[in-house]
Amino acid sequence: MSTTTSDSTIKGKFDEVAGKIKQGVGETFNDQKLANKGTAQQIKGHAEQAWGSVKEAAQDTHERNKPAAEQTAHDVRENLASAARNVKESIQDATDKHKNR
Numbered sequence: 001m002s003t004t005t006s007d008s009t010i011k012g013k014f015d016e017v018a019g020k021i022k023q024g025v026g027e028t029f030n031d032q033k034l035a036n037k038g039t040a041q042q043i044k045g046h047a048e049q050a051w052g053s054v055k056e057a058a059q060d061t062h063e064r065n066k067p068a069a070e071q072t073a074h075d076v077r078e079n080l081a082s083a084a085r086n087v088k089e090s091i092q093d094a095t096d097k098h099k100n101r
Contacts, residue, residue: 006059009052015045 019041026035 006052006055008048008055012045012048012050012052015041015048017045019043019045 019038022038022041023035024038026032026038
């Protein structure tokens, strides 16, 4: 689980609570327009919280996998350098054989 809360999650919670208040006030005073706006704001808040959860999960996954990714990148660099060294040595051997004919 995430150790940090994303801005989307916080904003979503705010919109959810504010929407509930608007809906309640609208229903209390028989203001359908305000009640509908409150419901819409709650929906927006739930969507923002869901998006925040996705971002938090992605960040957690990135942080957990960072050491493995760094090791993989190191290994790839080492393999590339070794392959380049082998190609250079093969070319050098071929040119040396050609010179000695």
